[in-house]
Amino acid sequence: MSRVVIEAGRSETQYWKDLWRYRELFYFLAWRDILVRYKQTTIGIGWSLIRPLLQIVVFTVIFGKLAGLPSERLPYPLLVCAAMLPWQLFSNGLLECSNSLISNSALISKIYFPRLVVPTSTLVVCLVDFLISGVILAGLMAWYHVSPSWRMLTLPFFIAITCATAMGAGLWLGALNVKYRDFRYVVPFIIQMGMFLSPVGFSNRVIPEKWQLVYSLNPLVGIIEGFRWAIGGGPANFLRIECLYSLGVVAFLLIFGIWYFRRTERFLVDVM
């Protein structure tokens, strides 16, 4: 028979074991979110395609045609697409992650489970969205006769880093969101600014050399660079020191995010 000991400040020790024990809840929450997301909409999963598609069109016209920015070796729409998809994954993940605690507060304040289950399961929905919008990428590649290479096999790695970034920042902002509701307004703002601060609509090369180091503190820089490399080839820019910086920032975000989340988790329900 299992034995549970509750002591002030002691729930720590069983935490990671519990997380494993509650994996079914994780699946089901993700499953619920996926079901609910498309249930009441008429276009259904079409939304996962329309939004990025329109954004790609707009960015291509503005940055590629009007501003006439260089596109390097990829056709401009593909250049934007290779960045837009991971960006959408990141921004949706960040938004959902940071809102998940509040939107599930009814559940959280009534039932015990490791709270990490909630924000991480919302990431699954974003990932599904991302995979669906992969159709756009495939379509564009076929249209521009860009044949996939072995480099595509590295994509899961970059996807994982994107998720880690979204999760790290999302956990941190999510925990802050419970404590200070102001963060509800901060997150969309971060996302809006981040879209232009990351090389989504333009190539990385547009940024002057001397700013590259500072620029790559933005973890999305390395990720987007990686995506573009995996799809279009070219020099492995993401292996440069700047992009390792990105990776370092991601690792820091994730560890800090989880640490902060765990710290807040203990009195989460008390302030909810």
Next chain:
Amino acid sequence: MKDTAILVENLGKKYLIRHQRTERYAALRDVMMERIKSLGQRLLTPLNGQSNNSTREEFWALKDVSFEVQQGEVLGIIGRNGAGKSTLLKILSRVIEPTKGRVVLEGRVSSLLEVGTGFHPELTGRENIYLNGIILGMTRTEIRGKFDEIVAFAEVEKFLDTPVKRYSSGMCMRLAFAVAAHLETDILMMDEVLAVGDAEFQKKCLGKMGEVASRDGRTVIFVSHSMGTVNQLCTRTLWLADGKLMAAGNTAEIISRYLTNNTSAEGKCAWKDGISSAGVNEFKLFSISVLAPNGEISSNLDIQKPFTVRIHYKFYRDLPFCRVGFLLRTPTGTTIFEVYDADEEPWAGQRRAGEYMVHCEVPADLLRPGRYTLTISAGMPGVKNFVNLESVLTLDFEETRTLNSLMLTPRSGIIFPKVKWKQ
């Protein structure tokens, strides 16, 4: 030989209450303002270190609570609003962490702090059964095994593939309870789940709970305001007051002690500044008193004479569908009757702001002699509760008309009306 299922030692939960603050959660700007203010204060009055602590106050929602529950026991927890019942249950079900103390739970625990937790209106009945089951701690295989049983109990076969948002509230309740009732855990904790639903379904739930508790020797903790239910279900009962454990023991004994304590014996209970539930600002109750036929306030009454209940309250704005009234209960928790001032036609619950003094005359020759408690309740039914004070007054009815029937055999029955016989 029974084993201990739950061991609680010196459990305590402390909250910090901040005064001058109405929001439950902080906004960053407030925190920053407060920091700046207190910094300024500290700079201006460096010797007075206490000044910024004055807005905070410690509050023990639960203090030094220790008890033990044997395996297979059905334990009731009673107490007034704010006595710490829900806090205790939340700690036991690990939703919140204790500030002090230790709890040991032997076996799998599931808690039911609210019926239908995690129900999603967009999902179908079938999907919700799975989701809710998982949330409550069942595994997928367990749910699959019990699926038909759950559906049959909830009586929703026809609507399994309909989104729950199209269900009536009764159906929703039935489904939620059905899932919960089929939980296969060693320890089950429940909070007031039976407070809703129609009488017939409540009876069914009670039956199911009794069956579940007695059959598998599982441990049940049951928190409720309904003395009748606690009396019926629980073998042992804890009584909490202001976060402390007042007494523990045999259910009937604890309930009668609980009901007769805490009440004023003089037949009047008054609050100078008025009283209402937390978060209510449209209503205040000022006093409730019981009057004997001669107009005097008294708690010793005669069953052969009518008596009057007088309630003094105030509405701070115009409101629809409001009612103020009271319940008369026996010490074991059986409700004799429940009446409201809005029951009378011309009122229809439509209220103007202002003070009210209502009188309710209860007819003579109705009650059985003995002790009763009076509970006051005001609110908008199904919408909001303005005030709910359990057993504010205790009334004693003297045996002025003999209870014994002919040949001195005692009479049974809940009430003792004077009836007319004709030949």
